[in-house]
Amino acid sequence: MTNSRARETTEAIERLYISMRHLFYRGFFKPSGVSGESIRSLLKTINPEIYGTMSVPSKLELDGLMYVLDRLPEGIEECAFIHLTSDEGFDKGSFEPIVPKKRRRNCYRIDEHQMNIEVLLGRSEIYDILTHLTFLFIEADKIRNLAFIQDENWKPTRAFKIIEEVVKGEKKFSRREKEVALIHLSSLIGRTFDETLNAYNTFGDDENPDRLFKIIYHLGKVSLEDAKQSREREIYFSAILKERVGHHYFGEKWAHKVKEVLFENDLHMRSLHIISANMHSVKNMLYGNDALKKKDTKDVDYKLYGEISDKKDLRDKVSKYALEEGLLYINDKSGSNIDVQIIDLSKTNLKNTPFGHLNYGGDDVIMVFDYAFGEQAFEVMDELLRPFEQNDEVYMMKVKSVSIMGKAGILAGGKGDIMIPTSHIFEGTADNYPFENALKLNDFKDDELKAFEGPMITVLGTSLQNRDILQYFMNTSWKAIGLEMEGAHYQKAIQVASKIRHHIAPDLFVSYAYYASDNPLETGATLSSGGLGLTGVKPTYLITLRILEKILQSGKKEIPSKK
Secondary structure, three states, rough: HHHHHHHHHHHHHHHHHHEEEEEHHHHOEEEEEEEEHHHHHHHHHHOOOHHHHOOOOOOOOOHHHHHHHHEEEEEEEHOOOEEEEEEOHHHHHOOOOOOOOOOOOOEEEEOOOEEEEOOOHHHHHHHHHHHHHHHHHHHHHHHHHHEEEEOOOOOOOHHHHHHHHHHHOOOOOOOOHHHHHHHHHHHHOOHHHHHHHHHHHHHHOOOOOHHHHHHHHHHHHHHHHHHHOOOOOOOEEOOHHHHHOOOOOOHHHHHHHHHHHHHHHOOOOOEEEEEEOOOHHHHHHHHHHHHHHOOOOOOOOOOHHHHHHHHHHHHHHHHHHHHHOOEEEEOOOOOOOOOOEEEEHOOOOOOOOOOOOOOOOHHHHHHHEEEOOOOOOHHHHHHOOOOOEOOOEEEOOOOEEEEEEEEEEEEEOOOEEEEEEEEEEEOOOOOEEEEOOOOOOHHHHHOOOOOOEEEEEEOOOHOOOHHHHHHHHHHOOOOEEEEOHHHHHHHHHHHHEEEOOOOOOOEEEEEEEEEEOOOOOOOOOHHHHHHHHHHHHHHHHHHHHHHHHHOOOOOOOOOOOOO
16 A cells, blocks of 8 residues: 555656646746646645645644745735746845745745745755645635635634734733634634644744734635635746746856855865865864864764854854864855855864864865755756866866765654765656765764664655655665755766766765754654754764764775774
8 A cells, every 4th residue: 555655646746846847937827726726636645744734624734834934935824926036136126035934035025915935046946935835825725714604705704703803903812812712713723722822832922922813814815815816826937037947047156156266265276075064063173172262072072062053152253263264254145045165174273173183184175065955956066066267277176075964854763863875866757876975884883873874865855755655765675764855966966077077086985974854754753843953963063073084084095984
């Protein structure tokens, strides 16, 4: 049965992406039209774990709603018209950018009915937004059907009238009256009072305590106007966005800036180690002790890194010291949303770091760049590895290693555990990328953390996976250990550059490691259940430690593994 559902899911995911791509090039669609209904139907067939009770018509999915709204602009529930645009100069007007809580993208409220969302990261971002919007429309229509009597007049229920009173704010509610309103709300959305109260506290804050009421009210109201055809919901894709997607428009600008900085600082002929990771762990391990006047200890001081992660003043001290010691920081202005750090190891004192015992004396350069998103990983890596021209001379990139550290969903373990991939399997395609990983399972023998080694799935979207497809990948001969969104795209670019186009030397080594941000098979441990917090410190820094060890030891003939 599971294999049958897995095949059905795989087919639905493929069809969903084909449909979304078609609608993107068409330029618009109506969520309640034939195309919109088709996308909804496919999403319901997949029934992703992250969207919980989406397919239950009498119950609102609160965790999924929070997850989606954290990634979409505030106020989107009030808008019938959603425009996906490129960077088209809205910041030059009087529009205030709205940045979602969990996504670095600028959005603009154009008027009462329209929200513009800037898409700069390529197709994966478009698919991600459309998937979240489709979930939002499903929940909105659910609210409409629960809040209004479905006749020609669409008369509101008593519960919805009370919700409207709270939202309009014309009457001041006492605490008891607010609790009564929450009881009506919980009845309307098919949730217990306890669940609704928790959601009310989670969604709201001091400035906007009644946010949950407002979201429910506006989602239902906009959906009702659509059903009555007084104002139909529509999604548009701008002509500029259609023109730029797939053409590496932002990735090329980003890579050119990086190479320009390397050239200006006379680093372009040095051996280069590229790391795709966060913007803090490499910096903290190389500069943290000296910046905070701490003495390096025999064992890695993960507690110190936890304190740095937790305290802004410590982070600022480390950053200031690193810049004084020669770290170059590129605050990305290309539109790719990928900042860069460049570290000249010949200027970096490693004595008071966890790497002092390695006696490194080379002049390699480390380049750390922030996380890419899905297919954007191919765009930025492909552009970065290309030769570049300066003063009528063409220079090859002197890449010695590429290391990828990221967050991923784990199948075999729990939050905070580590995954070491031996290959990347690109979901929905026949593309598979086996490689020799310089990181091995033996590098991560640790009493507190578990580590797993094996194939990993590069998925088309983390919010599209369900239990059946995940169990299929884990339990069949695929023996997959986890899922993420960038690995296959990175490896594709590396293989093209090193083995086909010969843009870089073929003898580079690659290091891939991921730590588990969630277990999508475990109830209460999916992405919608919240982040890792300080639990992520140990795996993040253990992976960083091993990557930097490989880089600093790479002068040797073999890449050693910890015994």
